[in-house]
Amino acid sequence: xxxxxxxxxxxxxxxxxxxxMALAGWSDAAAPDPEFKLGHAEPNPFNPVxxxxxxxAQPAQVTLRIHDLHGGLIEEIxxxxxxxxxxxxxxxxxxxxxxxxxxxxxxxxxSQVLRVTLLK
Numbered sequence: 001x002x003x004x005x006x007x008x009x010x011x012x013x014x015x016x017x018x019x020x021m022a023l024a025g026w027s028d029a030a031a032p033d034p035e036f037k038l039g040h041a042e043p044n045p046f047n048p049v050x051x052x053x054x055x056x057a058q059p060a061q062v063t064l065r066i067h068d069l070h071g072g073l074i075e076e077i078x079x080x081x082x083x084x085x086x087x088x089x090x091x092x093x094x095x096x097x098x099x100x101x102x103x104x105x106x107x108x109x110x111s112q113v114l115r116v117t118l119l120k
Contacts, residue, residue: 040053047120050116052088056085058084063106064103065104067104097118099118101118
């Protein structure tokens with residue numbers, strides 16, 4: 001068909017993943033929370049390790065989980081009590097396929113989500 005553009009498969013999958021997160025009640029970190037901030041991942045895209053930065057305004061129990069595009073749990077990389085301040089955690093994606101993943105941080109029942117891309 002003339003004038004019709006094909007949307008890349010990756011863009012479609014990312015859009016579906018974001019929609020699923022919204023339907024599940026996950027925050028996309030668009031509205032900052034004064035209690036905590038899920039920062040950035042570096043490098044991003046990465047292969048095979050990325051460092052995820054986060055900040056806490058007060059001491060809290062922190063959970064960091066990696067999810068696939070469908071919201072399925074890939075790995076829990078952190079579940080511990082942290083003091084206030086800046087922190088980081090690493091995710092080793094050695095055993096995962098290339099693709100887009102979501103880092104979900106949960107603090108005091110609230111969550112923020114960060115998108116990361118694994119390129120092999």
